[in-house]
Amino acid sequence: MKTTFTCIVCPNGCEVEAEYEGKKVLSVKGNLCPKGEAYVTQELVDPRRTIASSVRVTGGAMPLASVRLTNAIPKDRIFDVMKEINSITLPAPVRIGDVVIPNVLGLNSDVIVTKNIDVL
Amino acid sequence: MMHKQAIIVGGGPAGLAAALRLREKGIEDILILEREKMLGGILRQCIHDGFGLTRFGESLSGPEYAQRFIDKVQEAGIECITDCTVLDISSDKIVTAASRNQGLLQIRADAVLLTMGCRERTRGALATPGTRPAGVYTAGVAQNYVNLQNIMVGHEVVILGSGDIGLIMARRMTLEGAHVKGVYEVQSYPNGLPRNIQQCLNDYNIPLHLSHTVVEIKGRERLTSVVVAACDERFRPIPGTEEEIPCDTLILSVGLIPENELSLAAGVNLDPRTRGAFVDENCQTEVPGIFAAGNVLHVHDLVDFVSLEAEALADNVAEYLKVGSLPACGLEVKAGANVGHVIPQRISGTRDFTLSLRVRQPLNGVSVVVRQGDQVILRRKMRKALPAEMIQLPIKAAKLTDNVDMEVYVE
Secondary structure (H helix, E strand, C coil), X not given: CEEEEECCCCCCCCEEEEEEECCEEEEEECCCCHXXXXXXXXXXXXXXXXXXXXXXXXXXXXXXXXXXXXXXXXXXXHHHHHHHHHCCEEECCECCCCEEECCHHHCXXXXXXXXXXXXX | CEEEEEEEECCCHHHHHHHHHXXXXXXXXXXXXXXXXXXXXXXXXXXXXXXXXXXCCCCEEHHHHHHHHHHHHHHCCCEEECCEEEEEECCCCEEEEEECCCEEEEXXXXXXXXXXXXXXXXXXXXXXXXXXCECEEEHHHHHHHHHHXXXXXXXXXEEECCCHHHHXXXXXXXXXXXXXXXXXXXXXXXXXXXXXXXXXXXXXXCCEEECEEEEEEECCCECCEEEEEEECCCCCECCCCCEEEECCEEEXXXXXXXXXXXXXXXXCCECCCCCCECCECCCXXXXXXXXXXXXXXXXXXXXXXXXXXXXXXXXXXXXXXXHCCCCCCCEEEEECXXXXXXXXXXXXCCCCEEEEEEECCCEEEEEEEEEECCEEEEEEEEEEECCCCCEEEEECXXXXXXXXXXXXXXX
């Protein structure tokens, strides 16, 4: 099988032409760096993504603190993780790097705060 | 009258990076004026990751990227006034600003740095026929509501235009439970980065309809539907292809315009192609002592490059403040075949500089050629060149002459 993948690792967005059998990559071309090959290999076996969202903050200068994942999670678990994130409300203040949910759903990724919110 | 060596208009990524570099270069007397209550500019609402890969080697969200600069600006004790709107800049560099805390300010500056960023094209610019219901937003306004103010803008969503912010909002709205019915792009190619087509649309099965546009907006109080149609190569809707799509929200991602009202007031001339200032290799506008960098100069696709451009600008401002002037830039840089625009538009021919350009349409297997007369200065082969991606080329002074204009084209 031959498929062209758009690598999402960096803004270069390489169009990686991959030849593969089942889930085994035979050859890749078009990638500017080794990350392109790693991306395609991962994408065939177990596609993963990071997501960013926000959580409610009470008593803060802003009503929301943005959050993101520290590691990519399986693509088909994105909406399960969104449900976890949406259940959270934090009291102000919050700081960049605060861990909101450690190891969310056992997926080896933390939900961390990405914005400082001071007390109102 | 109050006096500052350097006034920076806008505390977003360009202004913050410029302020820090100026301080590193020994310029002490700096003032940042910011319209919003907080520093950081548009990055405050760009909560997705992917920022800083070039600069920090890691994938940060917008607020994290901004905070790294804000922390340093505060550590350095650089003076900032937030919640302060600059009303006027005169050609002799008197800046007039209004702030709730400090009232009306008039400050004379030795150098003014224009780092105001850009704003979005709106429905008015498209002249889309129909009613004027609630539910029509530009992508950045929708992003502000959803990411900063905790206001969900709608549930059944159509997106017009395939700019990166529209793609990012397609994903964001989907994650928040909305149904994004499709993205419609009048051009025959996407306007956003390929990785965003993949991770924001394809990943969530959101269809992208190229060569399509919205031809009518319907609804009285609230948007109830839009009519879309296929377009020919001159962007004219093709009769008979209309389709009505029920929706309560239309998000527009149809381009960004450098925000240059203050630049014009200062007598700065704008390039109709970039809609930003004409600048020389020092990022100096045609008004001596007034400089511009970042999205106010030309719209960038990556913030990492905004920071770099602002730092290069600050190096030149520091030299201007110490020496009193910069070398004359008598040579023109012309945008030739297939090139939409170039920055800078003037050079001295005696110094290194970074050339930025965008191609007019998607091209495969091409070379970007930089030449002075018969002399080829640089030839860069590219497997693909997209209008969505800014191309930057370092040009070395050693290869240049100081008496022939430069031309940049793609063949």
